Amino acid sequence: GDRPQGAGDGKAGEKLRIGIVAKNLGSGFFDAVHKGADEAAATLGAEIIFTGPTTPTAEGQIETLNALIAQRVDAIAISANDPDAVVPTLQRAMQRGIKVISYDSAVAKAGRAVHLAPSSDELIGQTVAQLAAELAPEGKGKIAVVSATPTSTNQNSWLAQMKQALPQYPGLEFAGVVYGDDVADKSYRETVALVKQHPDLAVIVSLSSVGIVAAAKAIEDQGLTGKVKVTGLGLPSELVGYVRKGVVPKFAIWNPIDLGYAATQVAAQLARDANPEDGTEISLGRVGAVTFDADGVGAMAKPFIYDQSNVEQFAAIF
Amino acid sequence: MIPMMQNSAARRDLALGVIVVLLLASVTAAFPQFAQPGNLAEILDDSAILILLALGQMLVILTRGIDLSIAANLALSGMLVALLNKNYPGLGVAPVLLIALVSGTLLGAINGLLVWRLKLPPIVVTLGTMSVYRGVIYLLSGGTWVNDNHMSPQFLGFIRYELLGLTLLSWLAIFAVAAFAVVMRYTVLGRNLYTAGGNPAAATYTGIDPGRMQCIAYTICGAIAGLCGYLWVARFAVAYTDIALGFELQVIAACLIGGVAIAGGIGTVAGVVLGCLFIGVIRNALPLIGISPFWQMGINGLVIVVAAVLSARRREDKRAILEAQAA
Amino acid sequence: MQRFKSLLRWESMLALVLVIEFVSFASLSPYFLDVWTLSDATFNFTERAVIALPLALLIIAGEIDISVAAIIALSSVAMGLAAAAGIQTPGLVAIGLGTGLAAGMVNGALVTLGRVPSIVATIGTMTLFRGLAYAVLGDRVLKEYPESFSVFGQGYAAGPLSIELSLLIVLAVVFGLFLHVTRWGRTIYALGANPTAAKWSGVPVDRYRFALFAVTGLCSGLAAVLLTSRLGSTRPSIAQGWELEIISMVILGGVSVWGGKGTIPGVLLAAVVLGFVNFGLGLLNVPGIVMSIIVGALLITVVAIPVIAERWWGPARRLS
Amino acid sequence: MSAAIQQAPAQPILTLAQVKKSFGGAHALRDANLDLYPGQVTALIGENGAGKSTLVKILCGIHQPDGGELTLDGRSIRVRDPEHARQLGINVVHQECVVFDNLTVAENIFVSNRPKNGRFIAWREMRTRAAEILRQLDVSFSPDMLAGQLSVAQKHIVQIARALTSEARVLILDEPTAALSHREAEDLFRIARRLRDAGCALLFISHKFEEIFSLADRYVVFRDGASVGNGMIAGTGSEQLIRMMVGRSVEQLFPKLETTLGEELLRVESLSRAQEFDNISFSVRQGETLGIYGLVGAGRTELAQCLFGLTAPDSGSIQVGGKPVSIANPADAVRHGLAYVPEDRQQQGAILPFSIAANVSLTNLNSLAPRGICSRQRESALANHWISALGIKATGPEQNVGDLSGGNQQKVVIAKWLARSPKVLILDEPTKGIDVGAKSAVHAVTSAFAQRGNAVVMISSELPEILGMSDRILVMRRGRVRALLDRSEATAENVVQAATDA
Numbered sequence A: 001g002d003r004p005q006g007a008g009d010g011k012a013g014e015k016l017r018i019g020i021v022a023k024n025l026g027s028g029f030f031d032a033v034h035k036g037a038d039e040a041a042a043t044l045g046a047e048i049i050f051t052g053p054t055t056p057t058a059e060g061q062i063e064t065l066n067a068l069i070a071q072r073v074d075a076i077a078i079s080a081n082d083p084d085a086v087v088p089t090l091q092r093a094m095q096r097g098i099k100v101i102s103y104d105s106a107v108a109k110a111g112r113a114v115h116l117a118p119s120s121d122e123l124i125g126q127t128v129a130q131l132a133a134e135l136a137p138e139g140k141g142k143i144a145v146v147s148a149t150p151t152s153t154n155q156n157s158w159l160a161q162m163k164q165a166l167p168q169y170p171g172l173e174f175a176g177v178v179y180g181d182d183v184a185d186k187s188y189r190e191t192v193a194l195v196k197q198h199p200d201l202a203v204i205v206s207l208s209s210v211g212i213v214a215a216a217k218a219i220e221d222q223g224l225t226g227k228v229k230v231t232g233l234g235l236p237s238e239l240v241g242y243v244r245k246g247v248v249p250k251f252a253i254w255n256p257i258d259l260g261y262a263a264t265q266v267a268a269q270l271a272r273d274a275n276p277e278d279g280t281e282i283s284l285g286r287v288g289a290v291t292f293d294a295d296g297v298g299a300m301a302k303p304f305i306y307d308q309s310n311v312e313q314f315a316a317i318f
Numbered sequence B: 001m002i003p004m005m006q007n008s009a010a011r012r013d014l015a016l017g018v019i020v021v022l023l024l025a026s027v028t029a030a031f032p033q034f035a036q037p038g039n040l041a042e043i044l045d046d047s048a049i050l051i052l053l054a055l056g057q058m059l060v061i062l063t064r065g066i067d068l069s070i071a072a073n074l075a076l077s078g079m080l081v082a083l084l085n086k087n088y089p090g091l092g093v094a095p096v097l098l099i100a101l102v103s104g105t106l107l108g109a110i111n112g113l114l115v116w117r118l119k120l121p122p123i124v125v126t127l128g129t130m131s132v133y134r135g136v137i138y139l140l141s142g143g144t145w146v147n148d149n150h151m152s153p154q155f156l157g158f159i160r161y162e163l164l165g166l167t168l169l170s171w172l173a174i175f176a177v178a179a180f181a182v183v184m185r186y187t188v189l190g191r192n193l194y195t196a197g198g199n200p201a202a203a204t205y206t207g208i209d210p211g212r213m214q215c216i217a218y219t220i221c222g223a224i225a226g227l228c229g230y231l232w233v234a235r236f237a238v239a240y241t242d243i244a245l246g247f248e249l250q251v252i253a254a255c256l257i258g259g260v261a262i263a264g265g266i267g268t269v270a271g272v273v274l275g276c277l278f279i280g281v282i283r284n285a286l287p288l289i290g291i292s293p294f295w296q297m298g299i300n301g302l303v304i305v306v307a308a309v310l311s312a313r314r315r316e317d318k319r320a321i322l323e324a325q326a327a
Numbered sequence C: 001m002q003r004f005k006s007l008l009r010w011e012s013m014l015a016l017v018l019v020i021e022f023v024s025f026a027s028l029s030p031y032f033l034d035v036w037t038l039s040d041a042t043f044n045f046t047e048r049a050v051i052a053l054p055l056a057l058l059i060i061a062g063e064i065d066i067s068v069a070a071i072i073a074l075s076s077v078a079m080g081l082a083a084a085a086g087i088q089t090p091g092l093v094a095i096g097l098g099t100g101l102a103a104g105m106v107n108g109a110l111v112t113l114g115r116v117p118s119i120v121a122t123i124g125t126m127t128l129f130r131g132l133a134y135a136v137l138g139d140r141v142l143k144e145y146p147e148s149f150s151v152f153g154q155g156y157a158a159g160p161l162s163i164e165l166s167l168l169i170v171l172a173v174v175f176g177l178f179l180h181v182t183r184w185g186r187t188i189y190a191l192g193a194n195p196t197a198a199k200w201s202g203v204p205v206d207r208y209r210f211a212l213f214a215v216t217g218l219c220s221g222l223a224a225v226l227l228t229s230r231l232g233s234t235r236p237s238i239a240q241g242w243e244l245e246i247i248s249m250v251i252l253g254g255v256s257v258w259g260g261k262g263t264i265p266g267v268l269l270a271a272v273v274l275g276f277v278n279f280g281l282g283l284l285n286v287p288g289i290v291m292s293i294i295v296g297a298l299l300i301t302v303v304a305i306p307v308i309a310e311r312w313w314g315p316a317r318r319l320s
Numbered sequence D: 001m002s003a004a005i006q007q008a009p010a011q012p013i014l015t016l017a018q019v020k021k022s023f024g025g026a027h028a029l030r031d032a033n034l035d036l037y038p039g040q041v042t043a044l045i046g047e048n049g050a051g052k053s054t055l056v057k058i059l060c061g062i063h064q065p066d067g068g069e070l071t072l073d074g075r076s077i078r079v080r081d082p083e084h085a086r087q088l089g090i091n092v093v094h095q096e097c098v099v100f101d102n103l104t105v106a107e108n109i110f111v112s113n114r115p116k117n118g119r120f121i122a123w124r125e126m127r128t129r130a131a132e133i134l135r136q137l138d139v140s141f142s143p144d145m146l147a148g149q150l151s152v153a154q155k156h157i158v159q160i161a162r163a164l165t166s167e168a169r170v171l172i173l174d175e176p177t178a179a180l181s182h183r184e185a186e187d188l189f190r191i192a193r194r195l196r197d198a199g200c201a202l203l204f205i206s207h208k209f210e211e212i213f214s215l216a217d218r219y220v221v222f223r224d225g226a227s228v229g230n231g232m233i234a235g236t237g238s239e240q241l242i243r244m245m246v247g248r249s250v251e252q253l254f255p256k257l258e259t260t261l262g263e264e265l266l267r268v269e270s271l272s273r274a275q276e277f278d279n280i281s282f283s284v285r286q287g288e289t290l291g292i293y294g295l296v297g298a299g300r301t302e303l304a305q306c307l308f309g310l311t312a313p314d315s316g317s318i319q320v321g322g323k324p325v326s327i328a329n330p331a332d333a334v335r336h337g338l339a340y341v342p343e344d345r346q347q348q349g350a351i352l353p354f355s356i357a358a359n360v361s362l363t364n365l366n367s368l369a370p371r372g373i374c375s376r377q378r379e380s381a382l383a384n385h386w387i388s389a390l391g392i393k394a395t396g397p398e399q400n401v402g403d404l405s406g407g408n409q410q411k412v413v414i415a416k417w418l419a420r421s422p423k424v425l426i427l428d429e430p431t432k433g434i435d436v437g438a439k440s441a442v443h444a445v446t447s448a449f450a451q452r453g454n455a456v457v458m459i460s461s462e463l464p465e466i467l468g469m470s471d472r473i474l475v476m477r478r479g480r481v482r483a484l485l486d487r488s489e490a491t492a493e494n495v496v497q498a499a500t501d502a
C-alpha cells in the first residue's frame, strides 16, 4: 500500500476515540462490557464507540471494523468471531496508525498488539473441570459438553483446556461434545439427546450463554433437576432462576464489566503511546494491573464462581 | 364415501408417510428406545411449533405467496409477551395468548396488505418485513434478554401441562391440524384459498379476489406465528433478538417436503404434517444415534435433496385417448 | 421501447437513492468523502455483487438459486484443503472455481434432469453443500494460504481501485453485454417470461437452465476466491446468511421474481446502494440491527414507489 | 326454424344503453347497445377486439362501465361483482379458460356456489349434482378427475356445466364453441335451445356463421366498441353480417391457391405412443396441404406435439426430405425445418409481455445475430416486413403482443415461424377464435406458403376450413387413422362419418 499513513494520530489534548467491537449486539454479556467501557471512558476522558454486527459472523465484524477505520478512531478493542478472518482488516487498521487489541475472544497475533484475556484459557478449563468434579456425586460420573458452533474458537480452546485438566479428577468420565450452534432450539434438542444417549450422565457443561440456558431448561423439562447438573460459563442475570431451582447449582464467569473497563484502559494507554513490551505491567485503574507475555497475551484473573450465596447480588449487575 | 380428492396429492402423502415410517423403523433398529411412546411424544412436542408454523406457511404458499418473515414475527411477538410477562407477572396466560395472537395478526396483516393492496411481490415484502421486525425486537428490548426468572410459573408451565401423556403444546398442534383439515376441506374459506392459488386470473372471474385471499392467508399465518412466539419463548424460557433466527427456511422446507407446490394451489394438511414429522424425526434421530455433529447438516441436506428428487413430478398424467384395440 | 422506458425509470430511481445517500452521508459524517474510505466501503458489496450478476440472469430466466452462500463455503473449504496440501495460487483459484462450477452443475442437474423446482432443489443443496463443508472441516480452520493468494481480496489494481472492484466492473460489463445485447440474453428473457412458448419455439430450455446454474456456481466459486483471500482463512461458517442478502440485491435491482424482467445496471446500482447504506450507517455508528430495519424498509419502499406513483398519477403514458 | 320466434316477446329482460368502457387510453366500448329478450337467442358478432368480451365482463360485474346504463326488468342496476351477477340470474361462460387445474371437475363446476350442509361443504351432494349435469351434457369424464387432466375442450365443457348449476334468467356464452368440434357443439346447442324454450334469454358470441344461423334468433353487430346494427337472423345473409362487421366485404373465405405437388417433404411411418395414438402413417409433399380432422380429443394435438419433439414416440419413424431423422426436442425439429403453431397461442405460442419484434425474432436469432450480437434495426425490419406481409394490425413492431387482438396474436405466431422459412408448417387449430377477416388472412398466408413449394399440415376441428383448405384429409378417431381422403372425394358427410363412427 501506497495509502496515506497516520490517520489515527491521537493528538494530545484531543479526546481519545476508542471503538469497542462486540461479537454481536443484543447479548447481556456485551451489554455489561459496554457498561464497563463507559465507566473507564468517563475516568479517562475518552469517547467510546460501542458497535458490532447483527449476527456473530466474521464478515459482519469486518464491515463494522471498516466503518471504525474510516472514522479514524484512535484504538479498537475487539472480541473476535473468528481469530483469523479479521486479521487482514485489523492489519490495515494498524497500518493506518490505529492501535488494536482484542479482548474476550482473541485475534491471531498478527492482527493485534495485545490480547486481554478475561482469564487464561487454562484457568477457565481448570475452573469448569473443577466445577464438574464438585457437582458430580462424590466426584464420580459422566460429563458431557454442550458447545456453541463447531467453529467457535474460544469454545474450542476452553474445551481443550478442560479436557487437559480432567485427568486430575479420575472419577470423571468424558462422554462427548454436542453442538447447539448458539441457537436455543438446537441446544435444547441436543441436550435432550445427550441425556437419552447417556442415561447415567452426571454433569452437563456448557461454555456458551445460549447453550447453558437452553441446557438448563431442557434438564428442568426432562425432570432431571438435581440428577443431571448443569454448569459452565454464563451470566448471573441469565442463570439466577436456574440456580434458585437447583438446575445449575454453580457456574463461573469473569466480570464482563471489569473486562470492558480493562479493555478500554489498555486500548487508551496503547493509543497514548504506552509500549506493551514483554513483561511491562499496564495499570488497569480500579481493576489492578495486567502483564502481557511474549505473545502479547495478558490474563486478568481466575473466573469467579457464582452459586446460591452470591448470584442474586450479581444478577442485578450483569 | 368422500371421493378420493386430488389423487396425485393423496398418493404423494402416502409415499411420504411410508418414508417417515421407514425412517422411524430404521432409527429404531439402531436405537431401540427411539420408538418408545415417551420418546415419540417428545418428538411430537418438539415438532409442534414447526407443525403450527408450517400450517400457516402452507396457506401463504397455497395462494402463491411466501412468508419469510414468519420467524421474525414469532420472535417479535414472543419478545412482546415476554416483556409483558416480565413487567406484569400477575396477568396470567389468557392476556398473554391474546397479545401474542393480536401482535402476530397485525404483523401478518402488514404483509398481507402490502401484497394485496400494493401488489408487491411476496418475497420482496416478507424479505423486507423480516429485517424490520427483527430490528424492532432490538429496539423494543434494548438488546437485552428476558430470562426464565423473569417469567411467571403460569407463563412457563402452561404449555407443559400434560394431558393423556401429551403436553398442551402437542395438543395445540393436534388441534390445529384437525381444525386445518376441516377448514381446508369443508369450508368455503379453505376451498377459496385453493381456488385463488390455483388460478388467480380465473378466480377473479368467479368473484374471488385472489389478493384478498392472499391477505387472509398472511394474516392467519401471522396469527399463528404470533401464537408460536409465546409457545417458543415459554418452551425455551428465554427471549432475545435472535430467537428462531433462520427458522423460516425450516418451515418452508417442511412445506415443500410435504408437497406444497411453490406455484400455488396444491398442498394438503396431511402432507405438511408429514413433512414436519419427517424433519422432526431426522433432527431428533441424528444426535441420538450418535452421528458426528459435523456430518449432521450434510446428511440433513442430502435427505432433503433425495426427498425432493423422489417427489418431483417428472411426468404429466397422460390422457387416455386410444380405445382398447378390438380383438 | 415501452419496456425499456419503464426499466429506465427504475434505474434512475436507484441512482437517485444513491445520490441522496451520498449527499446525506457526506453531510452527516466528515469521514465519508475520502477516496480510501469509499474504496474500503466497496468491500461491503463486491463479493456479493459478483454472485448477484449471474443470479439476476437466473431469476430473469424464472429460476432461483438459494445455495450460493453454501457454495462459497464449499469452494473455500476445497481451496483451504488444497492450500494445506501445498498447492500454489493458480491451482487454488482453479480449484475454487472448479468446485463452484461443480456445485452449480449439481443444482442444474437437479432442476433439469431431476425436474425439481429450483427453490426446492437449492434449499436442499444449500444445506447439503454447507453440510459437506462442515463434514470435511469440522472445527478446524484452514489458513495456510500462500502469500500471493491474498492479492485477490486485499490487492489494489490501481491506486484505491481494488482488484475486487475492478473484477466486479469487468464482470458487470460482460454480463450486461451478454444479457442486453446478445441473442442468448434475449432468449433468457423469453425463457423467464414464458418458458412454454420459449421451449415450443425451439429454445433448448434445459440447456439454458443448466448453463445458468453452472455459471452461478462458477461465480460463487469466484466470490469464494475473493472472500477467502480477503479473510485469509476458511471456516465452514463462511458467508453465512449471504443468500438472502444477494437475493435482496437482485430484487432491489428491479429484477422481477416472476421472471422475464430486470437489467444488469439495475442490479449493479442496487449492490452499490445497499453496500453504501450499510457502510454509511456504520460510519454513523448506527447499530447493525437498526440498519436492517432501514434496509428492509428501503427494499419495500423502492418496490412500492412505482406502484404508488402509478396509482397517484395514473399509468405511464403508453407510447404509440 | 325455431318456435320461439312466433311468440314475439314484449319486453327485454336486460338492456344496455350507451355503455362505455376504456382501459387506460384505449376505448374498448364506445357506445354499446343491446337488448336481450326472454326465450330468444341473440347472437353478438364482431371482429376480434370489437368489445364483445368487454361487454360480457361488464354484464357480470368484472368490469364497471365508465358510462351508460344497464337495466334488468326495467330497473336500472349496477352489477357489483360476479357473485352479484349470479344472484341476479346472469350466468356466464367466459371466453377465457376459467378452470382450476388443481381442483376436481365437480368442485370446478360448483366453485362459486358449493352446496353446503349447514356451514360445511357437502361434497357428496356436490359430486352427485355434478355427475348429473355432466350426464346432461353427454360427456365421458368423471366429476372426480382433476381438471388439470382435462383437455382444453373438456375444460370448456366444465365451464358450461358451471353455468347450468343455478337457475339462469340470462345466459351468456362467449365463444363457447371455439374449442369444440361440431359434436360437442351440437350437444351444447341442444341444451341452449332447451333453456331458451324455458324462457331464458341467451347471448351467444361466435365467429362461426353456421352456428349463428342454426342457433340464433336475433343478431347484434359490434364494430370498434359500438353497436352498428341489429335485427332478426331470419332473412339475413352472412355477406350482409360480414359487411356490417368489417365495413367491407371479405371476398373469399377459403382462398386456396392451386399448387403443383413436388417432392415428399415429411413422411411419418407407423408412429405410436402409448395411450395417445397408434400406428399413424402419412406423408406430405411440396405444395401440399394435409388437413387432419377429428373430434376434439382425437389425438391430433398429441400427434403434432410428438412430431415436433415435445414428446417421444414409442415406435415408428419420421423422415424429413427423404432422410430419416430423430427428433428429441423442439430444437431438433426446428433444425430439420419443421414449425409448429400450437393450439393455445397465449400460453404456448406467443410471449405476451414481449413486443411483436421480440416475438418474431425469437425463432430467428441465429440469422438475426449470426455473431451473437442482436441489432434492433434488423429486428424491427424483420418485424415490419411480416407486419405488412400478414396485415397484422398493430401500432408498430414495438407493440406488446398481449395488447393485440386474438387474430393478430395468431398472425404474430405464424409470422415468427414463417420468418424462418421452414419446410413443413404444422398448424394446430390455426383459426380458433379469430374473426372472419383474420381467418381469411391466415388462410391466404398458409396457402401462399404451400404454393412456394412447402408443405402444410393443418389440424382443425372446423369442417368447412378442412374441406376448403386441404389437398388431402386425414381423419382421426380416438388415436387412430380412420380415413385418408383426397380433396376430390372428401365431402362433409364422409369426413364426419369417419371421425365419428367405427
Ligand SMILES: Nc1ncnc2c1ncn2[C@@H]1O[C@H](COP(=O)(O)OP(=O)(O)OP(=O)(O)O)[C@@H](O)[C@H]1O
Pocket (backbone or CB within 6 Å): D023, D024, D026, D027, D028, D046, D047, D048, D049, D050, D051, D052, D053, D054, D055, D095, D403, D404, D405, D406, D407, D433, D435
Ligand atoms: N383489461 C384490459 N386492459 C386493456 N385493454 C383491454 C382489456 N380488456 C380488453 N381490452 C381491449 O379492449 C378491446 C376489446 O376487447 P374484447 O376482449 O372485448 O374483444 P372481443 O370482441 O371479445 O374480441 P375477440 O373476438 O377476439 O374475443 C381490445 O382492443 C382489447 O385489447
Ligand SMILES: Nc1ncnc2c1ncn2[C@@H]1O[C@H](COP(=O)(O)OP(=O)(O)OP(=O)(O)O)[C@@H](O)[C@H]1O
Pocket (backbone or CB within 6 Å): B316, B317, B318, B319, D148, D149, D150, D151, D152, D153, D154, D179, D294, D295, D296, D297, D298, D299, D300, D301, D302, D343, D459
Ligand atoms: N391429460 C392431459 N395432460 C396434459 N395435457 C393434456 C391432457 N389432455 C389434453 N392435453 C392437452 O390439451 C390440449 C388440447 O386438447 P384437446 O382435447 O382440445 O385436443 P384437440 O386438439 O381438440 O383434439 P386433438 O387431440 O384431436 O388435437 C393439447 O395440447 C393436449 O396435449
Ligand SMILES: [Mg+2]
Pocket (backbone or CB within 6 Å): D052, D053, D054, D095, D174
Ligand atoms: Mg372476446
Ligand SMILES: [Mg+2]
Pocket (backbone or CB within 6 Å): D300, D301, D302, D343, D428, D429, D459
Ligand atoms: Mg388439438
